[in-house]
Amino acid sequence: MSYEEVIGFHNKPKTALKRAKPxxxxxxxxxxxxxxxGQVTIxxxxxxxxxxxxxxxxxxxxxxxxxxxIGLCAGLDLATSGEVLIDGVNLAELNERERAALRNRKVGFxxxxxxxxxxxxxxxxxxxxxxxxxxxxAKNDAKDWLERLGLENRMYNFPGEMSGGELQRVALAxxxxxxxxxxxxxxxTGNLDDVTSEYIIEELFRINKTIGxxxxxxxxxxxxxxxxxxxxxxxxxxxxx
Ligand SMILES: Nc1ncnc2c1ncn2[C@@H]1O[C@H](COP(=O)(O)OP(=O)(O)OP(=O)(O)O)[C@@H](O)[C@H]1O
Ligand SMILES: [Mg+2]
Numbered sequence: 001m002s003y004e005e006v007i008g009f010h011n012k013p014k015t016a017l018k019r020a021k022p023x024x025x026x027x028x029x030x031x032x033x034x035x036x037x038g039q040v041t042i043x044x045x046x047x048x049x050x051x052x053x054x055x056x057x058x059x060x061x062x063x064x065x066x067x068x069x070i071g072l073c074a075g076l077d078l079a080t081s082g083e084v085l086i087d088g089v090n091l092a093e094l095n096e097r098e099r100a101a102l103r104n105r106k107v108g109f110x111x112x113x114x115x116x117x118x119x120x121x122x123x124x125x126x127x128x129x130x131x132x133x134x135x136x137x138a139k140n141d142a143k144d145w146l147e148r149l150g151l152e153n154r155m156y157n158f159p160g161e162m163s164g165g166e167l168q169r170v171a172l173a174x175x176x177x178x179x180x181x182x183x184x185x186x187x188x189t190g191n192l193d194d195v196t197s198e199y200i201i202e203e204l205f206r207i208n209k210t211i212g213x214x215x216x217x218x219x220x221x222x223x224x225x226x227x228x229x230x231x232x233x234x235x236x237x238x239x240x241x
Contacts, residue, residue, distance in 0.1 A: 020051060020052075021052075021088060022049040022050055022051055022052075022085070023050055023051065023052040023086070023087055023181050023182055023214050024048075024049075024050040024073060024084075024085070024086055024087075024182055024214065024216070025048070025049050025050070025083075025084070025085040026046050026047060026048050026072075026073065026082065026083065026084050026085075027047060027082055027083040027085075028045045028046070028047060028081065028082040028083070029043060029045070029046040029047070029069075029072060029079050029081075029082035029083065029084060030043060030044050030045060030046075030079060030080050030081045030082045031043040031065075031068055031072060031077070031079055031080050031237075032080045041237055042065050042068050042237050043065045043068055043069055043072070043237045043238075044237050044238050045082070045238070046069060046082070046238075046239055047239070048232065048239065050182075050214055050216065051214075052181070052212075052214055053212050053213070053214055054214055054215075054229045054230065055205070055208065055214070055215040055216075055217070055227070055228040055229050055230075056214075056215070056216045056217070056228055056229065056230050056231075056232060057216075057217050057218070057219055057224065057225035057227075057228040057230070057231050057232070058070070058216065058217070058218045058219075058232050058233075058234060059218075059219060059220070059222070059225050059231060059232070059233050059234070060233050060234035060235055061235065064234040064235055064236060064237065065234050065236075065237045066186070066218045066234055067186055067218065069234065070184045070186055070216060070218060072084055073086075073182075073184065073216070074103060074107050074109065074182075074184050075091045075094075075099045075102060075103050075107070076103075078091075078092070079092070086102060086106055086107070086181070086182065087106055087181055089102060104129060104132050104133065104178065105133075105178070105180070106180055106181045106182060107180050107181070107182050107183075107184065108129075108174075108175030108176055108178065108180035108182070108183045108184070108213075109171075109175055109183070109184050109185075109186075110168070110171050110172060110175050110183065110184070110185040110186070110188040110204070111171070111185075111186050111188070112186055112187040112188065112189075112190035112191055113191060114159070114164075114167040114168055114170075114171050114191075115171070116159040116167060116170060116171060116174070117159075118158065118159050118160060119158070120158070120159075121155065121156050121157060121158050122146060122151060122154050122155050122156070122157055122158075122159075122162070122166075122170045123139070123142050123143065123146065123155040123156065124142075125159070125170055125174055126142035126145055126146060126170060126173045126174045126177055127139060127141075127142040127177075128174060129174060129177055129178035130142070130177060130178060133178070141177055142173065142177060143155065145173035145176065145177050146169075146170070146173055148173075149169040149170075149172060149173055149203065150169070151166060151169055151170065151173075154166055154170075163196075164191055164192050164193075164196065165192060165196035165199065165200065168188060168189075168192060168196075168200050169200070169203070171188075172200070172203055172204060172207065176207055176211065176213070179211065179213075180213060181213065181214060182213065182214045182215075182216060183204075183208060183213050183214070183215050183216070184216050184217075185204060185215065185216070185217040185218065186218045187218055187219060187220065188200060188201075188204060188217070189201060189219075189221070189224075190220075197221075201224055201227075204217075205227060215228070
C-alpha cells in the first residue's frame with residue numbers, strides 16, 4: 001500500500017487499512033465534444049484514485065477541463081471513453097435512472113452559482129435529497145442543518161430573497177444532508193466577496209472533516225488548494241505531474 005493510501009486513513013483503525021478502496025477512481029477518462037471543425041478533446045486519459053475521507057483540489061487555467069472532469073466524476077455527464085468508478089461502481093454500467101439514484105445516495109454538489117431551485121424555499125431546497133429517497137425525517141433534518149449554518153431565520157425565504165452567502169449556506173446544507181460519500185465543489189466561492197468566501201470555506205472544510213466526507217474542490221485560489229491533502233493540476237485537458 002502506498003503512503004498516499006495510508007495517510008488517507010491516519011485516524012482510522014488499522015483494520016480499515018486492509019480494506020482501503022478508492023471512493024472515486026478514473027481510468028483513462030477522456031471526453032470529446034463535437035466542434036465546428038470536428039471533434040475537440042477536452043479531457044484526455046485522466047487517471048486518478050481518491051481514497052475515502054481525503055480532500056483534493058483541482059486547479060488549472062480557465063478552459064482546462066476542471067468542470068468537465070467533476071461533471072464526469074459525478075455522473076452528470078458521460079465519458080467518450082475510459083471509466084469512472086464511484087465506491088467501486090462503474091458509472092458506464094448504469095442506466096440514467098440508476099446513475100441518478102447513485103448520485104442521490106453517494107454524491108453532494110456545491111456550485112459557484114448555487115443552483116438552488118427558485119420556486120422552493122430554503123427549507124424545501126435542503127429537503128430535496130432526502131425527499132427523493134422518501135425519508136420521513138427530511139423536514140426535521142433540513143431544519144437542523146439550516147440552524148447549524150445559522151439560517152434559522154431564513155428557512156422560508158426563497159432563493160430570490162437571500163444574499164449570495166446565505167444561498168451558499170443553503171447549498172452546503174443541501175449537499176451534506178444526505179451524508180454523501182463525496183462532495184464536489186466547483187469554485188464554491190467564485191461569486192462571493194472575501195469575507196463571505198472565508199466563512200463558506202471554513203464551514204465547508206469543518207463540516208467535511210466532522211462527517212469524514214471526501215471533498216473534491218475546484219478552485220482558482222491557491223490558499224484554498226493548499227488546505228487540501230492533494231492538489232491536482234489540469235492543463236489543456238491533461239493532469240500534470
Ligand atoms: N457541452 C460542451 N460542448 C462543447 N464544448 C464544451 C462543453 N462543455 C465544455 N466545453 C469546452 O471544454 C473546455 C473545458 O471547459 P470546462 O468548463 O471544463 O473548463 P474549466 O476548467 O472548468 O474552466 P473555468 O475555470 O473557466 O470554469 C472549454 O474549452 C469549453 O468550451
Ligand atoms: Mg469551470
